[in-house]
Amino acid sequence: MERRSLSEIWEEAQNLFPFSQSIRRDLHRHPELGYQEKRTAGIIAGELKQLGYEVRTGIAETGVAALIEGNLPGRVVMARVDLDALPIQEETGAEYASQVPGVMHACGHDGHVAVGLTVARMLASRREELHGTVKLVFQPAEEGLGGAERMIAEGVLDDPVPEAALALHLWNQLPMGKAVIRPGPLMAAADMFTIRIQGHGGHGAMPEKTADPVLAGAQVVTALQSVVSRSISPLESAVVSVTQFSAGDAFNVIPDAALLRGTIRTYEPDVRERVLERVRSVAEHVAAGMGCSAEVLIQPVTPAVINDPQVAKVTAAAAAAAVPDLRIDETYRVAISEDMAYMLEQVPGCYFMVGAAPSAEGTPYGHHHPKFEIDERSITVAAAILTAAILDLAKSSDHS
Ligand SMILES: [Zn+2]
Numbered sequence: 145m146e147r148r149s150l151s152e153i154w155e156e157a158q159n160l161f162p163f164s165q166s167i168r169r170d171l172h173r174h175p176e177l178g179y180q181e182k183r184t185a186g187i188i189a190g191e192l193k194q195l196g197y198e199v200r201t202g203i204a205e206t207g208v209a210a211l212i213e214g215n216l217p218g219r220v221v222m223a224r225v226d227l228d229a230l231p232i233q234e235e236t237g238a239e240y241a242s243q244v245p246g247v248m249h250a251c252g253h254d255g256h257v258a259v260g261l262t263v264a265r266m267l268a269s270r271r272e273e274l275h276g277t278v279k280l281v282f283q284p285a286e287e288g289l290g291g292a293e294r295m296i297a298e299g300v301l302d303d304p305v306p307e308a309a310l311a312l313h314l315w316n317q318l319p320m321g322k323a324v325i326r327p328g329p330l331m332a333a334a335d336m337f338t339i340r341i342q343g344h345g346g347h348g349a350m351p352e353k354t355a356d357p358v359l360a361g362a363q364v365v366t367a368l369q370s371v372v373s374r375s376i377s378p379l380e381s382a383v384v385s386v387t388q389f390s391a392g393d394a395f396n397v398i399p400d401a402a403l404l405r406g407t408i409r410t411y412e413p414d415v416r417e418r419v420l421e422r423v424r425s426v427a428e429h430v431a432a433g434m435g436c437s438a439e440v441l442i443q444p445v446t447p448a449v450i451n452d453p454q455v456a457k458v459t460a461a462a463a464a465a466a467v468p469d470l471r472i473d474e475t476y477r478v479a480i481s482e483d484m485a486y487m488l489e490q491v492p493g494c495y496f497m498v499g500a501a502p503s504a505e506g507t508p509y510g511h512h513h514p515k516f517e518i519d520e521r522s523i524t525v526a527a528a529i530l531t532a533a534i535l536d537l538a539k540s541s542d543h544s
């Protein structure tokens with residue numbers, strides 16, 4: 145894509161700011177929890193139909209997918225944004241604060257919908273120069289409710305099958321004017337573990353007659369901290385956190401069993417395999433050394449968000465050309481997880497993060513905080529990056 149047409153994208157995204165802001169503020173006033181985003185989906189579908197998109201609604205309850213075909217030959221490119229709010233009572237005091245008690249857009253997904261609809265307008269006004277087909281996906285229930293998997297099960301990645309996929313998060317922990325567009329892992333895989341330590345209870349004053357699962361559990365908690373520090377290279381990263389420990393009902397009784405639960409976060413599949421294997425082995429052997437036995441159950445929660453190097457490269461180049469003075473960070477990553485990971489397992493793509501800190505001073509209240517806020521101009525930056533990347537990816541025949 146020529147630089148001229150990319151600089152027009154920036155201008156148009158800025159001109160659309162009042163539209164983007166009004167969408168974001170309207171949704172912020174009327175937040176809806178996962179699978180209940182009926183009003184939100186109605187606004188999205190109405191706007192897309194008016195722009196001439198072919199719209200499908202009701203995917204995974206409240207999901208929407210829309211297609212626009214360009215006049216020129218090209219590839220199928222998908223962009224996904226999420227819709228849901230969180231069960232949090234808003235405390236920002238903003239003029240456009242949530243009007244729904246106990247529900248708040250505290251992750252910025254209202255801003256994501258605004259980005260999606262702003263991009264929809266920019267693509268619709270470029271049909272003449274648009275290559276290929278663009279599929280815009282508005283996904284419900286990202287906040288741990290499995291929206292992406294359900295949309296995939298209901299065919300969102302079929303007919304037409306996307307050849308590249310994009311998604312983003314407005315991120316208020318990064319300053320305005322910065323974007324994270326990187327190859328490889330961006331967000332962590334999450335696994336949940338449960339360790340049941342079986343001992344042999346008895347009188348608290350006669351420990352020699354027991355196999356104490358409380359002591360064994362305490363040793364297991366401590367020993368698990370050696371998994372990351374001793375089994376993983378200092379150049380790789382992982383998290384093992386024991387977050388629950390329950391055992392016993394009385395001050396003078398050594399209980400029969402103890403239960404530990406926690407989470408494991410990793411970025412690389414081989415690191416993940418190693419950590420899971422070590423957690424299992426350490427728990428079993430340490431418990432055995434204390435005369436108890438450990439049963440370890442590991443349940444995968446979400447895979448890692450892993451960006452395709454070629455799609456990330458095209459996205460970064462398009463972003464740099466479209467947004468003046470954009471600072472692109474290629475190293476940042478976060479240990480949170482995101483269900484876009486399931487779509488990126490099937491379609492090569494790029495998940496990027498757009499700086500949205502509400503002010504230059506101090507650390508803003510983070511995502512999922514009752515005082516969470518973003519700088520709304522980040523919506524313009526994100527919409528320009530997404531539009532430019534879609535246009536370039538739809539045009540290129542070999543990702544390069
Ligand atoms: Zn969130």
Ligand SMILES: [Zn+2]
Pocket residue numbers: 251252253286313
């Ligand atoms: Zn989020």
